[in-house]
Amino acid sequence: xxxxxxxxxxxxxxxxxxxxxxxxxxxxxxxxxxxxxxxxxxxxxxxxxxxxxxxxxxxxxxxxxxxxxxxxxxxxxxxxxxxxxxxxxxxxxxxxxxxxxxxxxxxxxxxxxxxxxxxxxxxxxxxxxxxxxxxxxxxxxxxxxxxxxxxxxxxxxxxxxxxxxxxxxxxxxxxxxxxxxxxxxxxxxxxxxxxxxxxxxxxxxxxxxxxxxxxxxxxxxxxxxxxxxxxxxxxxxxxxxxxxxxxxxxxxxxxxxxxxxxxxxxxxxxxxxxxxxxxxxxxxxxxxxxxxxxxxxxxxxxxxxxxxxxxxxxxxxxx
Amino acid sequence: xxxxxxxxxxxxxxxxxxxxxxxxxxxxxxxxxxxxxxxxxxxxxxxxxxxxxxxxxxxxxxxxxxxxxxxxxxxxxxxxxxxxxxxxxxxxxxxxxxxxxxxxxxxxxxxxxxxxxxxxxxxxxxxxxxxxxxxxxxxxxxxxxxxxxxxxxxxxxxxxxxxxxxxxxxxxxxxxxxxxxxxxxxxxxxxxxxxxxxxxxxxxxxxxxxxxxxxxxxxxxxxxxxxxxxxxxxx
Numbered sequence: 001x002x003x004x005x006x007x008x009x010x011x012x013x014x015x016x017x018x019x020x021x022x023x024x025x026x027x028x029x030x031x032x033x034x035x036x037x038x039x040x041x042x043x044x045x046x047x048x049x050x051x052x053x054x055x056x057x058x059x060x061x062x063x064x065x066x067x068x069x070x071x072x073x074x075x076x077x078x079x080x081x082x083x084x085x086x087x088x089x090x091x092x093x094x095x096x097x098x099x100x101x102x103x104x105x106x107x108x109x110x111x112x113x114x115x116x117x118x119x120x121x122x123x124x125x126x127x128x129x130x131x132x133x134x135x136x137x138x139x140x141x142x143x144x145x146x147x148x149x150x151x152x153x154x155x156x157x158x159x160x161x162x163x164x165x166x167x168x169x170x171x172x173x174x175x176x177x178x179x180x181x182x183x184x185x186x187x188x189x190x191x192x193x194x195x196x197x198x199x200x201x202x203x204x205x206x207x208x209x210x211x212x213x214x215x216x217x218x219x220x221x222x223x224x225x226x227x228x229x230x231x232x233x234x235x236x237x238x239x240x241x242x243x244x245x246x247x248x249x250x251x252x253x254x255x256x257x258x259x260x261x262x263x264x265x266x267x268x269x270x271x272x273x274x275x276x277x278x279x280x281x282x283x284x285x286x287x288x289x290x291x292x293x294x295x296x297x298x299x300x301x302x303x304x305x306x307x308x309x310x311x312x313x314x315x316x317x318x319x
Numbered sequence: 320x321x322x323x324x325x326x327x328x329x330x331x332x333x334x335x336x337x338x339x340x341x342x343x344x345x346x347x348x349x350x351x352x353x354x355x356x357x358x359x360x361x362x363x364x365x366x367x368x369x370x371x372x373x374x375x376x377x378x379x380x381x382x383x384x385x386x387x388x389x390x391x392x393x394x395x396x397x398x399x400x401x402x403x404x405x406x407x408x409x410x411x412x413x414x415x416x417x418x419x420x421x422x423x424x425x426x427x428x429x430x431x432x433x434x435x436x437x438x439x440x441x442x443x444x445x446x447x448x449x450x451x452x453x454x455x456x457x458x459x460x461x462x463x464x465x466x467x468x469x470x471x472x473x474x475x476x477x478x479x480x481x482x483x484x485x486x487x488x489x490x491x492x493x494x495x496x497x498x499x500x501x502x503x504x505x506x507x508x509x510x511x512x513x514x515x516x517x518x519x520x521x522x523x524x525x526x527x528x529x530x531x532x533x534x535x536x537x538x539x540x541x542x543x544x545x546x547x548x549x550x551x552x553x554x
């Protein structure tokens with residue numbers, strides 16, 4: 001597959017200075033959030049999680065790709081999470097994720113690319129990318145959904161910087177593996193570390209973003225701080241959290257849920273009301289905070305933008 | 320003994336309502352999580368299984384530890400199992416799907432854990448309906464007992480329902496399965512254990528053995544007889 005080369009002028013060079021400084025400010029405050037977390041680390045329960053000082057990210061660009069549906073409350077978004085690294089209960093991530101240290105943070109980028117493999121400090125990784133708000137629907141495979149105002153930037157922009165070669169057909173992601181701080185990893189609920197992957201054209205799609213914040217503030221740990229994937233047309237488990245490794249690979253990676261229960265979770269995991277899951281009706285969903293179930297939309301309502309990626313594919317077999 | 324059971328009963332009844340009370344309190348204080356319907360569904364489901372196991376534990380406890388008074392609570396526990404099952408099913412029917420019968424039918428047919436749970440609930444209905452003394456008399460002790468063996472099937476269906484619905488961590492449903500297996504195992508042991516009594520004594524021992532196994536049923540039958548005006552009166 002041919003990947004378009006990045007333009008000669010790097011985006012960092014054309015970013016207005018004001019935005020650039022704001023990002024520096026954001027990175028500084030993100031570090032400050034960590035200090036706050038340590039101070040609040042003696043607390044218990046979801047309150048302790050919320051005490052993590054979430055610093056605002058100023059001057060966010062709005063995106064035409066945002067939905068105009070009303071976002072879920074900050075409380076909903078930060079207390080009802082699936083992040084099995086901290087436990088299986090929806091409240092566990094809010095209760096225990098403050099035990100995870102997110103500073104310093106670096107991301108290993110390697111694989112089939114022209115740039116040399118490197119451990120990139122988070123600050124360096126984020127620096128060239130202007131941040132924008134993306135209000136997306138999030139559909140969990142468990143048949144509930146939310147609307148989340150993410151703060152992030154297109155994954156494709158980051159991928160271009162590392163110049164993947166034509167052999168890079170997939171992008172593979174890994175979550176932090178640190179059982180001492182992630183109590184769920186001390187059990188064997190899944191094969192740790194958590195792994196996810198995207199086909200290169202999916203990863204390059206403008207809707208796929210890397211998120212660093214929510215509601216105009218830095219991410220809380222339970223949401224996958226400091227860096228997570230958001231792929232709004234796929235079930236939530238594809239949107240891997242607390243990323244420490246990005247690899248460009250030739251073969252389709254085995255994602256963790258596919259390894260755990262292959263007949264239930266495939267690689268693609270596109271939101272599809274017509275393909276049944278043995279546990280949950282995918283025909284309808286409960287939007288958190290609303291009483292009536294709503295019908296689930298093909299590709300979670302992003303059909304117009306992404307259906308072309310799957311032309312000619314049997315989505316029943318490639319679930 | 321009888322008097323103290325009668326005195327304790329209202330307290331046990333009230334204690335069985337605590338799970339519901341806690342749910343109502345959480346609802347009142349807005350503490351049902353971001354997904355209240357799921358929360359209510361899970362809690363009422365948990366308590367259905369717990370009360371089923373408690374009800375099924377009565378007879379083994381009575382026989383192993385010789386607690387004859389425990390039998391006086393069996394019907395109450397069984398009915399509370401049905402009560403929480405009814406809340407569980409109503410939550411699903413009304414709060415979760417709001418009578419969207421096309422989706423519900425699809426759910427029951429397509430998802431085996433819903434099939435198992437629904438079957439378990441349906442099996443509990445005749446047991447609740449025939450739980451009164453009048454129904455025990457109408458059916459007669461033998462038929463009533465045979466019918467109420469469905470409680471084992473319902474409990475198995477309930478545990479399987481739980482086992483099939485969890486995503487990855489099957490330890491909680493396995494814990495329920497282990498307790499259920501133990502309770503059913505005790506029954507089987509009492510049924511098939513080698514008896515020292517001679518073969519001739521076996522048939523004569525049969526009636527009192529049943530009588531000691533099901534004192535509630537027999538009490539209901541006795542009460543019915545003494546009230547009935549007819550050939551059975553006074554027997």
